[in-house]
Amino acid sequence: MVSAARTIKNTLLSIYDWMFSTMWIVESTRNDTKVDIYRKTIWPEISGNVLELGPGFAASLKFLAHATTSDGSFHVDPNVIKSYTVLEPNPFMYSRLQGNAEANGFNVNYDRLSYPDEKMQNTVSPSPGMVPFKIVRGTLDDAHDIPKAVLAQAPFDSILTSFSLCTVRNPETALKNIQALLKPGGTFYFIEHVRQPDPRDPTVVEDNGVDAVFWGKVQDWITPVWRIIGHGCHVNRRSGLTVANIGGWKVVDYKSVRPVIDLQSRIMPLSFGKAVKADD
Ligand SMILES: C[S@@+](CC[C@H](N)C(=O)[O-])C[C@H]1O[C@@H](n2cnc3c(N)ncnc32)[C@H](O)[C@@H]1O
Numbered sequence: 710m711v712s713a714a715r716t717i718k719n720t721l722l723s724i725y726d727w728m729f730s731t732m733w734i735v736e737s738t739r740n741d742t743k744v745d746i747y748r749k750t751i752w753p754e755i756s757g758n759v760l761e762l763g764p765g766f767a768a769s770l771k772f773l774a775h776a777t778t779s780d781g782s783f784h785v786d787p788n789v790i791k792s793y794t795v796l797e798p799n800p801f802m803y804s805r806l807q808g809n810a811e812a813n814g815f816n817v818n819y820d821r822l823s824y825p826d827e828k829m830q831n832t833v834s835p836s837p838g839m840v841p842f843k844i845v846r847g848t849l850d851d852a853h854d855i856p857k858a859v860l861a862q863a864p865f866d867s868i869l870t871s872f873s874l875c876t877v878r879n880p881e882t883a884l885k886n887i888q889a890l891l892k893p894g895g896t897f898y899f900i901e902h903v904r905q906p907d908p909r910d911p912t913v914v915e916d917n918g919v920d921a922v923f924w925g926k927v928q929d930w931i932t933p934v935w936r937i938i939g940h941g942c943h944v945n946r947r948s949g950l951t952v953a954n955i956g957g958w959k960v961v962d963y964k965s966v967r968p969v970i971d972l973q974s975r976i977m978p979l980s981f982g983k984a985v986k987a988d989d
Contacts, residue, residue, distance in 0.1 A: 729940035730801035733765060740872070741768050743970055747981045748772050748871065748900055754983075755898055756789045757866025760859065760890060762849055762883070763873030764795040765802050767809040775813075778838065784814025787840050794843045794862050803829055803844060815842035820858035823847050849886040850878040864892040874901045874948040876941045884955050891986045899963070900981035901948040904928050906965045912949060912980065915966035924975050931976065949980030960985040 745768075752772035761769060776786035785793075793815060797806065803819075807829065810817050816839035817831045823846040847856040868887050877883040887897055905925035906913050928945040935944050953961045963982025968974040 725940065726799045727801045730799055733802075734805075737766055737768060743968065743974060744872075744900060744979065745772070747966065747979060751898055751900075751981065751983060752869075754896075755867045755869060756791075757895075758791050758862065758864075759793045760862070760865045760868045761793070761795045762868065762870045762887065763876065764797050764806060764871075766805040767795070767813075769869060769871050770809055770813045770815075773813070778814065782814060785840050787838050790840050791866075792841045792843075792862065794845060794859060794865075796845050796847050796849065796856065796859055798846060798848050800824065800826070800846060806844065807831070810842045815840050817842045817844065819843070820845040820856065822858060823856045848877065849883045849890075852882070852886055852889070855886065855890075859890070863890045864895065865890055866892055866895050867898060868895070869898040871900050872902060874899065874951070875943050875946055876939075880946060880948060880951045881955055884952060888955065888957050888986055893986055893989045894959075895986050897952070897984045897986070899948070899952065899983070900979060901946075902944065902977035903949055903965065903980045904945040904947050905967065905978055906947075906949070906980070910965060912963055912965040912982075913967065914964045915968070917967050917969045919967040919969060919975060919978070921967065924978075928976050944976050949982070952984050957987055958984040959987040 748769065749772050752769060753774050755773055770785070774786040774789035775783055776788070778784050795806065807817050811833045816835040818841070819829055820843055824844065843858060845856045845858045849855060868891055874880050874883065891897060905919070905921040905928065908921050932943050932945045935942060949963050949965060961984045963980050965978060965980045967978040
């Protein structure tokens with residue numbers, strides 16, 4: 710009885726994952742056209758041994774440092790990015806994630822402990838100089854449940870999130886786990902949609918006359934329904950502030966913008982920037 714209930718629950722969760730990944734095929738393209746201008750201001754700084762939490766289809770990869778390789782292809786620069794690990798809980802994202810990683814010149818492999826399904830294999834023969842890219846299934850929602858493949862690769866020089874802190878179970882917990890996985894002096898890079906920042910918030914660099922108080926309330930009202938449609942996404946999290954408030958950083962430097970491109974952008978103002986972990 711218990712195992713039948715578990716099977717049904719897992720099947721429903723799997724359908725929910727599939728539905729979101731299918732919706733994200735269209736939605737991520739729309740999202741990228743709105744946010745790439747901000748991603749490209751900081752993503753080229755990302756370097757070293759890198760971890761990305763919740764990469765989805767890997768929209769971030771195209772803005773990493775690239776270079777022309779000996780065979781003439783324009784690929785991620787192995788002198789800047791030494792290795793790239795992604796922690797993604799939704800396996801329906803993997804096919805496009807792998808395709809994008811391979812298109813950017815990474816040598817993809819799967820962590821079989823967290824994702825034993827042998828159907829997914831790399832499609833490009835590895836060649837010398839390719840940067841390793843490991844796909845790991847999991848999250849940073851629980852410090853006691855971080856996949857071994859991530860712990861084995863830690864500590865990281867750079868960790869990034871892009872529209873993932875809205876969905877993690879608890880942002881403070883995920884951020885503390887991110888900080889614990891960083892080297893002293895390592896950098897956390899983020900771009901996240903947030904609750905409308907206070908009108909006097911000094912991080913706001915593009916205000917566009919948006920009524921932040923009104924739209925903040927709208928964000929609070931719609932979040933309970935949005936969470937269900939958006940696979941756990943909260944449109945009223947103050948992720949920039951949460952990064953700053955967990956402490957333990959020597960530098961926190963981020964900007965916030967209130968775009969007015971469309972209705973959705975009014976409920977998705979952005980905060981993007983970085984936080985550098987304090988030295989020991
Ligand atoms: C809105 S999508 C963003 C995808 C991608 N980072 C981008 O910028 O296009 C959110 C991503 O977070 C992943 N995710 C969901 N729950 C998560 C969790 N608890 N921890 C980490 N990532 C999670 C989803 O599977 C999805 O890939």
